[in-house]
Amino acid sequence: MKFVDEATIDIAAGHGGAGCASFRREKFIPFGGPDGGDGGRGGSVYAVADRNLNTLIDYRYARRHEAKNGEPGRGSDCFGAAGEDITLRMPVGSIITDLETGRVLAELIEPDVPVLIAKGGDGGFGNLHFKSSTNRAPRQKTPGWPGEAFKVKLELRVLADVGLLGMPNAGKSTLIASVSNARPKIADYPFTTLHPNLGVVRVAPEKSFVVADIPGLIEGASEGAGLGHLFLRHLQRTRLLLHVVDLAPFDESVDPVAQAKAIVEELRKYDEALYQKPRWLVLNKLDMVPAEERAKRVKDFVKRYKWKGPVFEISALAREGLQPLIHAIWDHVAAQNNPPVAPPDPRFDSAPDDGGQAA
Template structure:
């Protein structure tokens, strides 16, 4: 199934039924009085979050959603029937906004969360509401109110604790396969990941977190190059970013330091709040380095990149270092609320001393 994370839909709530002017016509009751009933309310349109849905594909092809109008009132004090409401089930993580104004209407953050999108019109009043001691035969009634009508933009942002970012073929998909049951496509060519993948990483019986893998970024992604810019929004809900770097590129002309800095710059251009998120460095594919030179090469990269935060060396393919990484992430997430305001680590100019936090 194609992954769809954006859609535009039109919702139209139902009109309320009209009230009616009517009078009782019964034998032996010559002055029965007014008996016009009210109109029924129009149907409303609701959205409800459903964790069993993971794409907005249904709304890409079914854009019009109209609720029915309420029944009109009738004589003999008969009220019109209210119309049924429409419930649109959407993935958890869907953000709903007014397409015309950009105003946020709802953010579906939890399963079964229900929000009103368009309210149905109220039913009109029958003439029985207008009778009084001086108006014994009222002929007034009111019409039903129109329902709300909106054009909405739906945007899905996946819910994950940890997000992976990096250049194509940095090994992000291999890493999420190594630490979770997720099975994204892995191949030896760029852009094998075409849409976000989620994996549940379980470190102990009752300790786990959700990891998100998005398509690789390239330089110029914020201006539209490559695929990753379309999916960076999926990292906005994460609490920690893991910057995965291919420390042993097959192409000798590729400079891992330059690529790593380019990724950070793309984050800054795309969203300042995403750029400021806590971020760790993960040097992947160390199994391709000579064993006696691994530590030296990794330290040189950290020094050249000016990395000032936590860093890890792993081989996602061989599983080396992955367990230590997941346990460190779990420990961070468990104590992160107390440190939410801490400044994230950054790639900067080379520091005077080697960072010791490895």
């Protein structure tokens, strides 16, 4: 299935039905009085996150979504039927934005929780509502209220705990394939990854986290080089970024340090908040470096890159060094899920010294 993470659609709630002006007319009842019913409310538009969907492709081709109008009121105290609501099912992590104002209408994080997007119009009043002791034959009625209508932009940002960041052919797809059940396309040429891939990493039977692999960045992405910043939005909800670096590039003239600095600069240009996220350095393809040169090459890279954060030395293809990385990631994710609880302040200790007796 083609991966689509953006779409623009029109949504419209139903209009309320008009009220009815009617009078009771029966034999031997000359003054039956008003009996016009109210109009039915228009149908509303809801959105719900569906964990079984992972793309917005359904909305790339179906651009118009309308709820039903409410039926008008009728005589004999008959109220109009309400219009039928419609529910739009979208992937978890979708953001719905009013295209005209830029206001975020909904952010679908919790699965199977309906969110109101466009409210249907209320039905109009029939003349039954205007009856009083001084107005016994009212002819007033009101039309139904219009339903809300928007032109909205749908944007998908995948939900993942960890995001992989790096140049094309740095080994990100091989890494996610080695630690999870994800099976992305892997080849020996750049830009084999054309859309984000998600993989669930199982640390233990009840311990797991989600990794997101996005297409590689290159220098000049902010100007549209390569795939540009098209998929960086999928890293904005992650808690940790793994900067994967190829320590054994095919072209010996390529400097991994310069590439790593270029990636970080592109990240900063795109979003300062994303740039400030926790980021770990993962030095990959060490199996292609002679064993006696590995320590020296790693030390030289860290020194020239001036990196002071966590560093992991791995070979995704040979599955070397992956277990320490996986367990460190789990510890980081678990710590954010369960932040440490501050000790109680002794100044607010409510236990009285006199056994609970009031002074």
